[in-house]
Amino acid sequence: xxxxxxxxxxxxxxxxAFVKLLETQTATVERRxxxxxxxxxxxxxxxxxxxxxxxxxxxxxxxxxxVVADPDVDIVVEAIxxxxxxxxxxxxxxxxxxxxxxxxxxxxxNVGAELYAAADAAGRxxxxxxxxxxxxxxxxxxxxxxxxxxxxxVLGIINGTTNYILTKMTDAVDSGGDADYGAAxxxxxxxxxxxxxxTADVEGFDAGAKAAIIATVAFGAKVVAxxxxxxxxSAITASEIAIARRLGYVVKLxxxxxxxxxxxxxxxxxxxxxxxxxxxxxxxxxxxxxxxVEGDFVDSLMFYGRGAGGAPTASAVxxxxxxxxxNLRAGTHGSLGELGKATIRPIDETSAEYLLGLDVADQxxxxxxxxxxxxxxxxxxxxxxxxxxxxxxRLVFITHEAREKDVQSTVRDLRxxxxxxxxxxxxxxxxx
Ligand SMILES: NC(=O)c1ccc[n+]([C@@H]2O[C@H](COP(=O)([O-])OP(=O)(O)OC[C@H]3O[C@@H](n4cnc5c(N)ncnc54)[C@H](OP(=O)(O)O)[C@@H]3O)[C@@H](O)[C@H]2O)c1
Numbered sequence: 001x002x003x004x005x006x007x008x009x010x011x012x013x014x015x016x017a018f019v020k021l022l023e024t025q026t027a028t029v030e031r032r033x034x035x036x037x038x039x040x041x042x043x044x045x046x047x048x049x050x051x052x053x054x055x056x057x058x059x060x061x062x063x064x065x066x067v068v069a070d071p072d073v074d075i076v077v078e079a080i081x082x083x084x085x086x087x088x089x090x091x092x093x094x095x096x097x098x099x100x101x102x103x104x105x106x107x108x109x110n111v112g113a114e115l116y117a118a119a120d121a122a123g124r125x126x127x128x129x130x131x132x133x134x135x136x137x138x139x140x141x142x143x144x145x146x147x148x149x150x151x152x153x154v155l156g157i158i159n160g161t162t163n164y165i166l167t168k169m170t171d172a173v174d175s176g177g178d179a180d181y182g183a184a185x186x187x188x189x190x191x192x193x194x195x196x197x198x199t200a201d202v203e204g205f206d207a208g209a210k211a212a213i214i215a216t217v218a219f220g221a222k223v224v225a226x227x228x229x230x231x232x233x234s235a236i237t238a239s240e241i242a243i244a245r246r247l248g249y250v251v252k253l254x255x256x257x258x259x260x261x262x263x264x265x266x267x268x269x270x271x272x273x274x275x276x277x278x279x280x281x282x283x284x285x286x287x288x289x290x291x292x293v294e295g296d297f298v299d300s301l302m303f304y305g306r307g308a309g310g311a312p313t314a315s316a317v318x319x320x321x322x323x324x325x326x327n328l329r330a331g332t333h334g335s336l337g338e339l340g341k342a343t344i345r346p347i348d349e350t351s352a353e354y355l356l357g358l359d360v361a362d363q364x365x366x367x368x369x370x371x372x373x374x375x376x377x378x379x380x381x382x383x384x385x386x387x388x389x390x391x392x393x394r395l396v397f398i399t400h401e402a403r404e405k406d407v408q409s410t411v412r413d414l415r416x417x418x419x420x421x422x423x424x425x426x427x428x429x430x431x432x
Pocket of ligand 1: 013014044045080085104313
């Protein structure tokens with residue numbers, strides 16, 4: 001029997017659930033792998049804080065650097081979060097020959113390339129299944145099962161808070177109730193799905209970090225959080241959701257990563273998106289997550305499950321720890337390989353179908369004037385509808401695939417038309 005000692009950095013939601021899971025599963029892992037895993041050190045910030053798990057005396061410490069330097073610790077789990085000191089701790093652990101498992105999306109989306117290179121230089125694993133979509137094993141699928149697949153695009157519902165809010169708003173529209181964003185956010189906060197300051201979730205930063213990591217792994221290129229274009233959900237209105245529903249769509253916040261074969265450019269963006277009601281992503285409700293992968297050979301795949309929460313995230317951490325242990329015993333390690341420089345396609349150069357709603361004056365010739373502006377910018381219209389009559393008339397358009405730059409110019413010129421009273425937000429549409 002091989003024995004490995006684990007040092008855990010952080011004993012909060014994820015760290016504590018990992019400690020619990022390891023306690024219950026050590027015998028199973030021993031039987032399946034011949035490796036006995038035990039936690040020998042746990043680093044926290046506040047030694048006297050109440051914990052969800054009992055950590056035996058002598059194991060708890062306030063000195064995380066001592067854990068990563070401890071010659072008796074074989075594998076390190078980083079569940080502290082944030083960039084520093086997590087980055088320094090991981091670099092130190094790797095330099096000391098210890099494989100590292102981390103759940104830290106913020107860290108990887110900002111300085112991942114430095115850490116992957118350090119892991120390769122040390123000949124040790126740096127595994128991070130839990131950093132993207134919590135308990136859903138999508139990193140392993142991209143790194144291993146789909147290693148040789150020409151991946152075209154990945155679409156992800158990768159933030160449970162926003163999916164919960166949009167689901168509540170959609171259900172309210174469907175039942176004729178009050179689909180207020182503020183009320184849905186409050187509901188999410190009372191259930192613990194949203195933080196008191198929800199900015200990172202609702203403005204798309206959390207999903208953006210995950211999208212950067214997905215793009216890095218899917219395309220083998222260095223994509224960082226700063227490369228990601230974001231739009232959040234805080235400006236989504238009940239009226240936009242109602243229009244989407246009537247036209248056969250569901251509004252979802254998607255992280256989208258895409259590579260253009262010809263130019264080799266990568267587009268990475270997070271924005272509210274109209275998803276056709278029959279698309280598998282449209283069925284992903286409440287706080288669930290899903291990642292939809294499109295490849296030239298494999299066609300479409302969807303990975304679905306719990307994208308956050310201590311227990312699902314700890315499940316992903318534990319799977320990585322077992323992998324790291326098996327590799328350590330074999331004297332081998334996984335690698336993302338050499339990551340290329342990413343050429344990021346600016347949002348202006350991306351293409352999509354767009355939904356646009358306009359409040360217009362009640363007078364003849366309005367439709368002609370409005371459609372003329374679309375035509376001037378080469379944006380062709382796939383669906384045109386009028387809602388209401390008289391002073392409340394609203395025109396709703398869905399374009400054919402068009403360049404963002406041309407659509408933005410169209411919107412600018414529409415705002416200048418006297419007959420256009422108000423231009424609603426733009427919603428991008430994905431095809432079936
Ligand atoms: N929670 C989720 O659903 C989820 C899902 C996916 C990924 N993640 C990622 O998992 C990581 C941990 O998240 P979490 O929700 O478990 O966070 P958390 O509940 O805030 O726990 C953080 C833990 O780290 C400890 N800590 C902080 N700074 C430290 C330091 N300098 N030295 C030693 N210990 C330190 C804290 O100690 P004290 O307890 O003493 O304060 C706490 O135990 C983050 O990177 C997060 O993004 C979380």
